[in-house]
Amino acid sequence: MRRTGFVLMLVGLVLQGAAQSGTTTMHVRFTPTFNNGPLQLHHAERLADGTPVSVDRLRFYVSHIALHSQDRTSFIDTACHLIDAEAPSALEVSLTVPRGIHVDSISFLLGIDSLTNVSGAFGGDLDPTKGMYWAWNSGYINWKLEGACAKCNTTKNAFEFHLGGYLPPFFNAQRIGFAVPSKGAIVINVDVAVFLEQAKLGERCAIMSPGKNAVELTRLAASVFNTLGRDQ
Amino acid sequence: MISKEVIDQGQGWCLQASVRFSGQLCGIFRSVFYDLPLRFFASLRLCGDSFFCALHRSPFSRIKPALAVVLLFFLIAATTQHPETVQLKIPAGWPSPSYDFSKNPLTKEGIALGRKLFYDPILSVDSIVSCSSCHLSYTAFTHVDHAVSHGIHDRIGTRNSPALMNLAWSTSFMWDGAVNHLDVQALAPIAHPDEMGEDVAHVITKLERSSTYPRLFRSAFGDSTVTGERMLKALSQFELTLISANSKYDRVMAGTEKFTEQETNGYVLFRANCNSCHRAPLFTTGAFANNGLAVDTTYRDAGRMKITGEPADSLKFKIPTLRNIEFSFPYMHDGRFKSLRNVLDHYAEGLLHSTMLASELRDGVVLSKDERTDLMAFLLTLSDREFCFNPDHAFPRE
Numbered sequence: 057m058r059r060t061g062f063v064l065m066l067v068g069l070v071l072q073g074a075a076q077s078g079t080t081t082m083h084v085r086f087t088p089t090f091n092n093g094p095l096q097l098h099h100a101e102r103l104a105d106g107t108p109v110s111v112d113r114l115r116f117y118v119s120h121i122a123l124h125s126q127d128r129t130s131f132i133d134t135a136c137h138l139i140d141a142e143a144p145s146a147l148e149v150s151l152t153v154p155r156g157i158h159v160d161s162i163s164f165l166l167g168i169d170s171l172t173n174v175s176g177a178f179g180g181d182l183d184p185t186k187g188m189y190w191a192w193n194s195g196y197i198n199w200k201l202e203g204a205c206a207k208c209n210t211t212k213n214a215f216e217f218h219l220g221g222y223l224p225p226f227f228n229a230q231r232i233g234f235a236v237p238s239k240g241a242i243v244i245n246v247d248v249a250v251f252l253e254q255a256k257l258g259e260r261c262a263i264m265s266p267g268k269n270a271v272e273l274t275r276l277a278a279s280v281f282n283t284l285g286r287d288q
Numbered sequence: 289m290i291s292k293e294v295i296d297q298g299q300g301w302c303l304q305a306s307v308r309f310s311g312q313l314c315g316i317f318r319s320v321f322y323d324l325p326l327r328f329f330a331s332l333r334l335c336g337d338s339f340f341c342a343l344h345r346s347p348f349s350r351i352k353p354a355l356a357v358v359l360l361f362f363l364i365a366a367t368t369q370h371p372e373t374v375q376l377k378i379p380a381g382w383p384s385p386s387y388d389f390s391k392n393p394l395t396k397e398g399i400a401l402g403r404k405l406f407y408d409p410i411l412s413v414d415s416i417v418s419c420s421s422c423h424l425s426y427t428a429f430t431h432v433d434h435a436v437s438h439g440i441h442d443r444i445g446t447r448n449s450p451a452l453m454n455l456a457w458s459t460s461f462m463w464d465g466a467v468n469h470l471d472v473q474a475l476a477p478i479a480h481p482d483e484m485g486e487d488v489a490h491v492i493t494k495l496e497r498s499s500t501y502p503r504l505f506r507s508a509f510g511d512s513t514v515t516g517e518r519m520l521k522a523l524s525q526f527e528l529t530l531i532s533a534n535s536k537y538d539r540v541m542a543g544t545e546k547f548t549e550q551e552t553n554g555y556v557l558f559r560a561n562c563n564s565c566h567r568a569p570l571f572t573t574g575a576f577a578n579n580g581l582a583v584d585t586t587y588r589d590a591g592r593m594k595i596t597g598e599p600a601d602s603l604k605f606k607i608p609t610l611r612n613i614e615f616s617f618p619y620m621h622d623g624r625f626k627s628l629r630n631v632l633d634h635y636a637e638g639l640l641h642s643t644m645l646a647s648e649l650r651d652g653v654v655l656s657k658d659e660r661t662d663l664m665a666f667l668l669t670l671s672d673r674e675f676c677f678n679p680d681h682a683f684p685r686e
Contacts, residue, residue, distance in 0.1 A: 176391065176471035177520040184475055185489040185516035191479035193595060194468040223596070267597060 083241035084121065084149045084162070088114055088141045091249045097141060103205070103253055111203040111248055114141035115188060116277070117181075117196060118149065119172075119229075121164040123157065130157055136168055138181035138188060162236055166278050167198025167229025173222035195220050195266065198229050199277045205252065208261035215257060219274045221266020228270055230278035243283060250280040371395035371508060376456070379533035380542075382569050385456035387470060387528060392521045394528065397507040400684070402526030404504065405519060407683045410494055411474075412484035414440050419477070419523075422449040425681045428612035428672075429453065429530065435623025439483035446482075446587045448623035450608060451616040453532040453675065459574050463605045463621040464592045470527060471520045488516055495519065532611050532675040533569070540669070547669065554666025557659055561635075562610075564648050571610040571670065577646040578603045580639035584622050591621065602644055614671045628667060632660040 088095035090111070101109050119136040122129050131153050140146040168182075173195050177184060188197045197220040204213040221228040236242050254276055263269045374394040378385065392398075405411065409418040422437040423429040429452035431437045437449045447463050461467035467476055477483040478491060495501040495514045502512035509518050539545040547555060558566075567573050576592045583589070583603060592601035605621045619625040625634060635653040639645070655663065675681070 174468050176388075176469040176524075177517045179515050179517035183516045184472065184520065185492050187489065189472070189475065191475040191488070193466045194472050226597075 078155055079152050080155045080157075082123075082151045082153045082157075082159075084151065085241050085243045086118070086139045086147050086149075087243060087245050088147075089245050089247045089249075091247070095141060095246075095248055101249070103207075103249070107206050109203065109205040109252055111141075111201065111252075113200060113202040114246075114248060115139065115197075116166060116199040116246075117168050117188065119165045119168055121149065121151065121162065123151075123153065123159045124161045124163065124233075125158040126160065130154075130159065136172065136182050138186055158238065159242075160235060160238060161233060162242055162283075163231060163233030165229045166232055166274065166281070167220065168196040168222070169229060170222040170227060172196070190218075190220065193265065195222050199274055201248065201251065201277075205257050205261070207257040210261050215255075215261040216264060217255070217262075217273055218264040219270045219277065221270055223266065226266045226268065226271050228266060228274050230274050232278050232281050234281075234283050236283055245282050247280045247282070251277055371397045371510070374399060374529075376528060376531075379531065379538075379569065382533070383457065386459050387456040387524075389528075392471070392524055394525050395508060397504070398509070398522050398525040399529055400526075401504045401508045402522035402524065403684050405523050406526050410498070411478055411486060411491055412440055413486040413490075416440065417484050419474070420683070422477075422483075423452050425678075425683075426676050427451075427615040428532070428676055429681075430616045432615060432617065435618050437483075439477075439480070440485045443482040443485075445480070446589060447621055448618065450606075451612055452527060453530050453611060454570055454609065455530065456528050457570055457574075460606070464595050465576060465606060466595050470524045474520055474523050492516055492519065530675075530681060532672040534674045535611065535672040536669040537666075538569075538672075548665070550662050550665040551669055553659075553662040554664065554669075557655065557663045558666050561653050561655065561663075565607045565646070566610045572607045575607055576601065576604040577607055577648075578642070578644040579605075580634070580641065580645050580649055581620060581624070582640050584624070587622060589622065600644065603642075604644070610667060611670045612672055612675065614668050615676065628664050629660065632663060636660065 090096070090101050095111060095114065097114075098112055099110060101111070103109055116139050117136055118139055121133040121137075123131040131151070133149075133151050137149045138146060139149075172178070172182070182196070184191075188200065189195070190197060197218045199217065199219040201215075201217045203215055205215055206213055208215050219228060255273060260269060263273055372395055374396055376389070376394055406419045406423075409415045409421075411418060417439050420429075421439075422431040422434075424432065431449040434449070436445045436447055438444050450463070455461075455470055458470065461470065461473045462476065467473045475488055478486050478488050492514055495505075501514060505514050505518060505522075506512040508522060536545055536547075536551075540547050565573055565575070565577060578591075581603065590602055592604035592606075593599065595601075608616075613619075613628065617625075617627060619628070619631050625631045632655060635649070636655040639649055639652060641650075
């Protein structure tokens, strides 16, 4: 019987190994930046016109990552990933992709699709305890950026952008895509300075509900994603 | 557990909620450490001798070390409690539920956990307010005699607490439909500063630290990890069992009782004047409507428009069920009417005509004083005392 058990386990391991031999791990790394340097939370920075600004929190969802080769989609990841500037481990997404896959561009959704938004409670990165789910009006927050800027005429000059919403006409999540070199981890910079420069902080410092402003600002957020290529 | 007489008449279909045991015995592991020892035990019993003697004499005696390991796993497997599947019985003739049970299969342990959470003020920041503070089982899970409810530190809200029943058929929640799924409904009162005023992540921390909850989560979900998803799904499981389908109206429809003459008159009036929005068997269409109420000058509550941003949704509120309407006074989203008589007087005499008024009400509702009395007699046949006093719905005494 011991032999039977051993053989069974061995067969299991071999089968598992065979199933995995055709795959490899590809990393997609998000690097929050402020201008060209790494973003430091709770750190005094300056906008281009010299206005003091600091960022206390940056969190966003990335979902439906697709890898493409010569305009054909070669891989789709159906999971939703929470990227958090506060947690170094939550800046990287690992994809299990077919070995030898050729990738020349990547696309993904900044935010959560509408089906997930109406399908109840989820766990993992989508658990409502992650601070990225609205209690008063069901739906995920796609992009959360908080901090302070002298341009904001608010308590402690605070700005709070909780951007989300899935109902038309204010569907909030934005598709982002760009070409990437063919080797190494895909590195994507997220330049918060560009967002803050263009967010018109003098006019609006707190957008925390779905609507026109939220869509406009999430489009702006999507525009600050760029890639410098792949990390060899 | 659910009302017993009406529902299972052979026509109602059953939800076969399958139980999943993630992280437990499965596949090869199960066959090696569970099925084989089981057969081994069966062979031991055939020896007709004591266990240890049998061990020595059996052909398996040469492999005692392996046997010890196998026995250990067998014991673990034997002591692991599996959640017990619960089949929610759907009342005969009712539509299919909207809730997707495949994503949250009901189990006895899951329902018990949800029930404990429902009655536990641990969900609120000051450990005083529980779900049941505003949703009392004996009054069809609403806050009787409160126009609007009070939460932590006696803070007063702006809306009348809705009665909870037949939630598996609801497609939106709250008076303005702000919540789109039963599983995420509890997040709203937990976080609201006038209700429970708590951070849901902190609730999870408190549950993790409690002496009882990790065990209950293990019973319900296979391991003791406490997560927001599990807490919310357990609450849903309990709430989904709150089915009210055994009122006098239901028994009359099933042919086991008869309306009085006055109730019959009321039923005819109901079908002519109310049925298009409060449609049987749920006595609501689940839609939103402007029913001719003037805006309250204190709350200035725009209703559905707050969620959709559409001016056409101004002053629209969820059409509530009329089941157990006897217990859920005062009425309307802000509890402005103290009695059913006040409500019927509003429809007959007080409708505020506007471009947003529900089309069904545009021509007015003609009801004499006597007809209103008859209609009330019918509405009282929607009371389900078995539902209100079902011990399975009440505070869980241990």
